[in-house]
Amino acid sequence: MLLLLLLLLLLLLLLLLLLLLLLLLLLLLLLLLLLLLLLLLLLLLLLLLLLLLLLLVTTTAITTTITTSTTTTITTTTTTNTTDITTTTKLLLQQ
Helix, strand or coil: CHHHHHHHHHHHHHHHHHHHHHHHHHHHHHHHHHHHHHHHHHHHHHHHHHHHHHHHHHHHHHHHHHHHHHHHHHHHHHHHHHHHHHHHHHHHHHC
16 A cells, blocks of 8 residues: 555656646747747847948938939029020120
8 A cells, every 4th residue: 555655746846847847948949039039039120230231321322313403404594594594795895
């Protein structure tokens, strides 16, 4: 009878150990999932930074193009106006 009781106690302890092992495995799996989520968040942040960098480069390129285009237009207009003034002055002086 005592032997049967000891075997039962041993079986109970083994079952408890198995349960603890299962709990530890579940905790490890949860930790792994959390780590994976953190990695995904880091990759998302990196993608956001790359998009912001792309936006900055594109905006700079557009601004440079607009500035160059405006400067060329202003220079062309000034040259045309100067030519018109010179022509008008010559015509007025000829009269």
